[in-house]
Amino acid sequence: MSNNNAILVLGAGQLGMAMLRHLAPRVNRIDGASLSVLLRPSAIASADPAKQQDLAELQGLHVAIIEGDLAAQSSAKLAATFSRYDTVISCTGFVGGPGVQRKIARAALDAGVKRFLPWQFGVDYDVIGRGSPQDLFDEQLDVRDMLRAQQATEWIIVSTGMFTSFLFEPDFGVVDLAANTVSALGSWDNAVTLTTADDIGALTTEILFAQPRISNRVVLVAGDTVTYREVADALDRLRPGKVTRREWSVAELKRQLAAEPQDTMRKYRAVFAEGRGVAWDRARTFNAERGIGVCGLEAWMRENLARPDQERPAAARGRISETLISE
Template sequence: MQAANSNVKQRILVLGAGELGLAVLRGLAARSTESASITVLLRQATVQSSSMEKQQEIDVIRTLGIAIEVADVTDASVEELAAVLRRFDTVISCVGFAAGRGTQRKLTEAALTSGVKRYIPWQFGVDYDRIGRGSPQDLFDEQLDVRDLLRAQSRTEWVIISTGMFTSFLFDPAFGVVDLPAGQVNALGSLETKVTVTTPEDIGTLTAAIVLHSPRVINQVVYTAGDTLTYGDLADLLERVIGRKIERRELSVQRLQADLEEMSDDNLRKYRAVFAMGRGVAWDVARTFNGIHGLPVTSAEQWARSNLSRS
């Protein structure tokens, strides 16, 4: 009887084990011991790395009972990647923009060539359909190419998981919205413009819930949200968390587009301009997967209370 059960286990392959990949692996391991076997695809250089941080990641992966497959998504051909992917039932890509232009298309082509039953591309971000082509962030057009490839075929099932921005990124000084030393929030577009955020930990838990959900989720865009808030709300919650007054500044779309024209290759300026437009970057928490199923998530204020010190 046990052997029969092991035969029906879903074989899941996760591509990459960065911040998001590790969160997805943890999420899967926490709920799928009976229903799935989990493997992660890593580069040989990562597995053999002498870096203490990399070795700790490998230890975590092994402790979770996750198998390791080795291939380099950058160097391998579509056919070589397809040969690896076809041994699995579900492939979840956690390989982001950092892997370079063309990688999202290449991985999708490899998944479709492999004939894998279900593919979850790396689309853990904004609603690219609503933003459309030709946005200030030119990398987004490749994400629409991926959607076109998936929708144009019927052999491989797909799920797109839209999560909004990583919660930590909203507070990251480099992003330029929250400037705690100056006691300032720089609202992208206006103080009424909204943004949806989810923590990587919640994305990992929710991705596992979506992938292992019964009835099976297929051929649709699924939304998550730890929080949806305006930049005015953000300033208010910062005042509550750090206990001092926050100045509110509005950065108009026109100003942010002008900033981008000055440095057209600056990725952060591209992101700021897109988010200022407010289209496809926010959605109602009530209609998300976690909202519909009553799953607990971390709000922006909860994140801030855990990660920002009163000063």
């Protein structure tokens, strides 16, 4: 029988670890409650020092480690695991490949979990709609359709915009610190909503424990909403020398994508250039309504871009698969 206070987090990448760090103190104060994380066997057995450090931290947080493979296991097998939990929170991203998000959602519904938070910690897929340059987004809409078509399992979708650190990933191509260049996607007046992984973990925890209970809706959060011009201006203020500015039109980005249609970053650049569903007013967010402090763009930059010779932020280095894409 499912424990009413049993929470399972899927994945312990950048977002998963942030989620667990914020959930653990709350859960540990509740009698009979438990917090677990589902990890691949290879992650548990890894000799990588960073992975070992994360595992030690999880032990210190009293997080139980559950073995499982979201990509390899069947929906039925996952449902058997999920059925032991009241709440399942997916922090796994897209790296499992097409179909994995639908499989996870199907498993959560078949398991009869009371509450499910899918991997939707990103843009507003309803506004973007189907047929966008990033084909994986259609699967996110499939998941929303599955959740809205039933009533047995409560669901919450937390829309966060882009992970703040992802904006500074060289492979994404917007901010190139080494070349001191900023590239606007679509136009300099296009905006993007940004939220740090730590704030996503903190705000999702507040959403889960909010009273009155939040269920069956999309919740907007934001650390900041900025135009690409404001990004370039902030870099001019915080780093020596003026950045070189270039603008990529939607047409140009779609031509680039057509030349390499399987390139993930080109897909993302084209979506953000179109400007739909990728930014929202901070005043309409859960954190603004509740008066919860968050980390804005300049605060993040001051903390992570302190050294002018630093080519990429520490929070992003080696984490490209754990930001928008996660692990």
